[in-house]
Amino acid sequence: MARSDEAAAFFAAVYSAVQEIPYGKVTSYGHIAKLVGTPQRPRQVGLCLKHLSQDTDSHFNHDNVPWQRVINSKGIISPRSQPSGAQNQAATLQAEGVVVSTGSLGELMVDFSVYGWFPRTLPSETGQSEEGDED
DNA sequence: AACGTGACGAGTA
DNA sequence: ATACTCGCCACGT
Numbered sequence: 828m829a830r831s832d833e834a835a836a837f838f839a840a841v842y843s844a845v846q847e848i849p850y851g852k853v854t855s856y857g858h859i860a861k862l863v864g865t866p867q868r869p870r871q872v873g874l875c876l877k878h879l880s881q882d883t884d885s886h887f888n889h890d891n892v893p894w895q896r897v898i899n900s901k902g903i904i905s906p907r908s909q910p911s912g913a914q915n916q917a918a919t920l921q922a923e924g925v926v927v928s929t930g931s932l933g934e935l936m937v938d939f940s941v942y943g944w945f946p947r948t949l950p951s952e953t954g955q956s957e958e959g960d961e962d
Numbered sequence: 963a964a965c966g967t968g969a970c971g972a973g974t975a
Numbered sequence: 976a977t978a979c980t981c982g983c984c985a986c987g988t
Contacts, residue, residue: 867971870971870983894969899970904969
């Protein structure tokens with residue numbers, strides 16, 4: 828199996844995993860990376876979404892893969908080269924009921940109530956005395 | 963073909 | 976608590 832094939836398989840696995848994120852929920856790149864069996868490549872997960880096809884004719888495309896539901900482990904919409912992209916992602920999330928707030932530095936923070944799909948410690952748990960391990 | 967970049971995250975200092 | 980470094984590897988130049 829050539830490396831390019833493995834890469835294609837990786838892309839497909841990532842897209843497939845992202846499709847499993849419930850409507851109105853979000854998760855992290857790291858979680859997706861773990862799900863597809865490559866926990867050390869969260870960055871490549873972002874790359875996959877970046878190169879997600881816009882052609883609705885493709886098997887995986889910008890329309891059937893909820894790319895907007897993937898954010899970084901800090902609970903923030905990853906800022907990228909083109910600011911409008913993050914804004915676009917925030918708008919798309921808000922359109923499905925996700926609450927996004929803007930910090931002083933323009934960081935787009937996602938409300939924790941949608942972290943039902945989140946795997947690990949929440950970004951804002953900030954070591955509260957209470958474990959916060961409700962339910 | 964080589965080099966730098968980047969939608970990240972964990973480990974160190 | 977924050978700042979910096981390293982690993983990862985596909986993509987654009």
